Amino acid sequence: MQLKRVLTLRTVVATSAGLTLASSSFVAAVQVANYVLGDTAWIAILIGGALCFLAAACFSELNGLLPTAAGIRLYFSRAFNDQVSLTVSILYMAIVIVGVVGAESYVLSRVLGEVFPAVPPYFWIVLLLLLATGMNIRGMKIAGVFQDIITYSLIASMFLISLIAFNKIGFQLNTPFSPGGASGLIQAVAVGVFLFVGFEWVTPLAEEVTQIRQISRGMMIALGILSVAYAVFTVAMTAVVPKEALAASAAPQMVFARQVLGSAGAAWMVAVSLAASVTTFNAGLISVSRFMYASAREHVLPAVFCRVSVRFFTPWVSIVTLFFVGLAVACVTLLTHRYLVLVKLAAAMESIVYALVGLAVISLRRKMPGQARPYLVKGGDVIPVSTAAVFAVLAAAVLAELRVLMVLLTAFLACLVYVNTAVPYLKKKYDARKPAARRRPPRVTEEAGRK
Amino acid sequence: MHPVNCDTASRLVGRERDLSGFDLFRFQKPGKKQVLATHLEITESLTVFKDNYNNNLRLKVMNRDWDRVVVIKATDIESLHTLTLWDGEVSLKEGASENPDLTVISDSETLADIFYGDIAPTEPYNNGTLRIMGSEDDIIRLDFISLMIWGE
Numbered sequence: 051m052q053l054k055r056v057l058t059l060r061t062v063v064a065t066s067a068g069l070t071l072a073s074s075s076f077v078a079a080v081q082v083a084n085y086v087l088g089d090t091a092w093i094a095i096l097i098g099g100a101l102c103f104l105a106a107a108c109f110s111e112l113n114g115l116l117p118t119a120a121g122i123r124l125y126f127s128r129a130f131n132d133q134v135s136l137t138v139s140i141l142y143m144a145i146v147i148v149g150v151v152g153a154e155s156y157v158l159s160r161v162l163g164e165v166f167p168a169v170p171p172y173f174w175i176v177l178l179l180l181l182a183t184g185m186n187i188r189g190m191k192i193a194g195v196f197q198d199i200i201t202y203s204l205i206a207s208m209f210l211i212s213l214i215a216f217n218k219i220g221f222q223l224n225t226p227f228s229p230g231g232a233s234g235l236i237q238a239v240a241v242g243v244f245l246f247v248g249f250e251w252v253t254p255l256a257e258e259v260t261q262i263r264q265i266s267r268g269m270m271i272a273l274g275i276l277s278v279a280y281a282v283f284t285v286a287m288t289a290v291v292p293k294e295a296l297a298a299s300a301a302p303q304m305v306f307a308r309q310v311l312g313s314a315g316a317a318w319m320v321a322v323s324l325a326a327s328v329t330t331f332n333a334g335l336i337s338v339s340r341f342m343y344a345s346a347r348e349h350v351l352p353a354v355f356c357r358v359s360v361r362f363f364t365p366w367v368s369i370v371t372l373f374f375v376g377l378a379v380a381c382v383t384l385l386t387h388r389y390l391v392l393v394k395l396a397a398a399m400e401s402i403v404y405a406l407v408g409l410a411v412i413s414l415r416r417k418m419p420g421q422a423r424p425y426l427v428k429g430g431d432v433i434p435v436s437t438a439a440v441f442a443v444l445a446a447a448v449l450a451e452l453r454v455l456m457v458l459l460t461a462f463l464a465c466l467v468y469v470n471t472a473v474p475y476l477k478k479k480y481d482a483r484k485p486a487a488r489r490r491p492p493r494v495t496e497e498a499g500r501k
Numbered sequence: 502m503h504p505v506n507c508d509t510a511s512r513l514v515g516r517e518r519d520l521s522g523f524d525l526f527r528f529q530k531p532g533k534k535q536v537l538a539t540h541l542e543i544t545e546s547l548t549v550f551k552d553n554y555n556n557n558l559r560l561k562v563m564n565r566d567w568d569r570v571v572v573i574k575a576t577d578i579e580s581l582h583t584l585t586l587w588d589g590e591v592s593l594k595e596g597a598s599e600n601p602d603l604t605v606i607s608d609s610e611t612l613a614d615i616f617y618g619d620i621a622p623t624e625p626y627n628n629g630t631l632r633i634m635g636s637e638d639d640i641i642r643l644d645f646i647s648l649m650i651w652g653e
Contacts, residue, residue, distance in 0.1 A: 120627045124627055189638075343641075347621055347623040348624060356648060358648065358649070363642055489617045490546065
């Protein structure tokens with residue numbers, strides 16, 4: 051038996067890279083550049099990418115062992131326990147939606163604000179959210195060939211505009227190997243992790259490929275391409291525009307593109323930013339709304355979230371709820387201008403999840419030693435231990451900023467309280483509603499049959 | 502990502518290799534003797550599922566453009582079925598089909614319970630007892646159908 055529809059490696063790479071490419075990535079890239087000296091941002095970005103390779107290897111082993119769209123929810127449940135899994139999954143989803151929607155909508159509204167200064171940024175945010183919500187309710191997904199075209203065009207654009215910039219200024223690297231102190235480099239790498247946020251969200255496609263190793267290969271190739279693309283683009287940005295000017299803008303890619311190609315460059319970058327944001331928004335809302343639906347199905351969230359649109363077969367209550375949450379987050383970000391906190395928050399959460407993934411690999415090797423692993427990370431526990439240790443250090447580096455730490459801690463406590471109080475209540479309520487008798491007829495055993 | 506209720510009180514009692522060589526896990530409640538559903542029971546559960554689906558006009562209208570072939574395979578007994586959705590109607594036949602859109606693989610007991618609507622598919626899916634091969638959208642659609650037939 052062969053499945054009718056299978057995904058190619060090209061699409062797996064495009065999906066992994068496409069989920070990662072966002073308008074806010076350019077802001078994070080400038081942050082990375084600011085932590086290190088001269089043109090050395092590329093070192094921090096390549097180190098960040100290389101470290102994500104470690105996490106990708108761990109994800110590959112877990113995905114081969116437990117191929118499921120449930121992802122970390124199942125991995126952590128088996129490796130640790132259901133409570134840990136639920137708390138981390140809810141926290142991760144909440145931070146993803148807050149981080150992605152908040153930072154992304156802010157950056158995009160600034161990008162569009164440069165082209166249409168008369169239109170208030172709120173307008174763009176509402177429009178973007180409405181567009182993503184509409185697409186989600188109608189069940190429209192950017193996938194397959196369309197995803198391939200968008201992702202590869204975005205990457206090609208990044209390389210092309212960087213090369214034009216290098217050529218224009220006759221670029222030469224100045225002190226390319228002196229990033230400065232270790233603390234600055236660690237901070238740069240920690241924020242640099244944000245550039246790769248979401249590469250592992252391709253694992254739900256495990257059931258759509260012919261060979262599970264395609265997912266691992268796809269993630270690795272995507273990380274490789276992204277590392278080089280981000281490194282080249284960041285060096286180009288900082289070579290053309292002073293770092294201070296880039297850091298002062300919420301849309302540094304626009305400042306850079308305008309400097310290189312004038313208004314044509316700005317128009318090009320608006321198209322790049324729009325494509326990056328729409329794919330990120332769409333994928334983020336799809337993942338989180340499906341997570342809410344599934345959580346409601348297992349009585350972890352109120353049952354209202356598993357209401358499905360009769361016309362489009364999509365969980366419309368979850369999607370509409372996310373629209374209002376997104377709107378609130380975006381408005382708060384626009385009022386406070388604290389979008390960098392969201393970038394750092396997402397980077398910290400991602401690092402924590404990667405550290406836990408390393409620990410999950412070690413734990414499951416102990417708990418399920420004889421289980422078939424289509425992908426086994428070589429070298430014993432060295433890579434999983436390194437993944438856990440390195441990402442724990444990176445998370446700590448980001449959380450050194452008190453504001454980020456406080457927000458994450460508050461969110462964690464809220465999730466913990468929810469899992470320990472609301473979830474048992476919802477499950478109890480469901481048990482009380484459940485029909486007492488099973489629909490399946492009782493089994494007639496041979497013994498009973500003889501009587 | 503769609504998660505599930507992982508029953509930590511259950512004990513891993515065995516595993517089987519599915520079609521593509523992956524392991525599926527079987528869990529058992531403490532103190533309960535392991536039982537297997539028969540091929541006939543799975544057939545009956547699928548018949549009940551099919552009848553409930555075909556009696557639901559709303560579902561038929563909703564799925565009239567969703568033509569899919571779903572193979573259901575038990576891992577612990579010899580049992581293969583094919584559910585075919587065509588023009589909103591569902592038909593059932595015993596045996597496998599070439600090139601299915603979705604393949605539902607689990608132990609016989611879980612399959613019978615799911616198609617009788619005694620358990621939601623999300624629960625065994627997230628604890629590794631149930632594996633569904635196919636596109637994520639199709640997997641979710643199948644769960645929607647189960648939800649609309651059996652409720653929560």
